[in-house]
Amino acid sequence: MTMTAASRTERGQKLRALNWVKQVRNDLTSAEFALQLDQGLSGAESRGAGGKVPGLRRKWRSIDYDSIAVRLESNLRLINEGRVRSLGLDKAVTEEELAELQARLVKTMSDVSAAIVKQDQVDDEERGLRKEKFKQEQALHADTAPVEATNFAVTAPAKVAPPNGSSAQLVNGASAADAPQKGGAKLTPEFGLFVRDDGTVDWDGAIQSGREVARFGKELWERINGQDPVEEELKKSAAGGGGGGGGQLFGAAAKERKPDPPTVQVSRCALPPPPPPPPPLLCAG
Structure with a gap:
């Protein structure tokens, strides 16, 4: 055992x-x-x-x-x-x-x-390597962050002086005299900028658009105010006693002062529609 x-x-x-x-x-x-x-x-x-x-x-x-x-x-x-x-x-x-x-x-x-x-x-x-890659991605994201258009909203207290001594100021397609004022404050036009889809600013377009506005001269202001420059010239000529003198004065005044290129972006304004054509004349048979 x-x-x-x-x-x-x-x-x-x-x-x-x-x-x-x-x-x-x-x-x-x-x-x-x-x-x-x-x-x-x-x-x-x-x-x-x-x-x-x-x-x-x-x-x-x-x-x-x-x-x-x-x-x-x-x-x-x-x-x-x-x-x-x-x-x-x-x-x-x-x-x-x-x-x-x-x-x-x-x-x-x-x-x-x-x-x-x-x-x-x-x-x-x-x-x-992961930390370095993360830092590079953060830096790249910070460089390519989308830029909002509101960052470029700048106000410029500039005035567009029309020729022939007029002191009217254009605000969003209308004269400053016709624009409503709140509390007696002076209207300050906004400098509108063209912002592309990638966030950059089209400065050439803004400046070029302002120069195009300056070419119209006094006729632009009169048309905006609802006046016909041809009829006004005829009235002045009739009141002064001679059509040729008034035209010469108008031309001299226009040549005498050339407006500076404006520094504000002016919105497109709608000109008054042309008068309707006269009814056709019916000849008696």
Whole structure:
């Protein structure tokens, strides 16, 4: 009965020793395979187009070297401290096999530690690249931010003086005298700017439009006020006693003073419609 119990105890210790040796070999095989896979991925990454192959670093980071190192270190400590014999784990392995396992554990542990350091360096580089890319995107977004048209709304207290001494001021297609005033405040025309879709300002268009307004001279002001310049000239000529003199005076006054190019943007104004044509004459038959 006693021999049977001792035999069972010995068999149990031997099975436990065999299981431990099998576990150590499995840990070594897993670590060596991970290191070979790491070398293959590094070689493929360096041979790829432009030195990079998409997705390889992600696969590389999927190798859990920390867990592998923990298992290898535990097995190596068990052998170095001599606990294999005290636990009876040497019954399933000879001294030569135990020395061979110890040497493999030392070498593999060193390679795994180097792989962990390399992996940490790559992770730090990628974090630095992500931060740099984020800063560049922020700077690019700040440079290409859309510009609102309201940023260019500038008021200019400039006046457009028409020829022939008139002091009328054009505001949105009408004279300042006809425009309503609130609280007795003087109307200040707005300097309208042409803003393109990309946010830039068409200064040439604004200045050119102002010069075109100046070409009309006095006739523009009279038409805006609902007057016909031809009829007014005829009335002045009739009142002065001679049509030619009035015309000459009008021409001289127009040539005498040339208006400065306006500095305000004038809106397009609608001229009064032409008079309807006279009814057709019926000839008596």
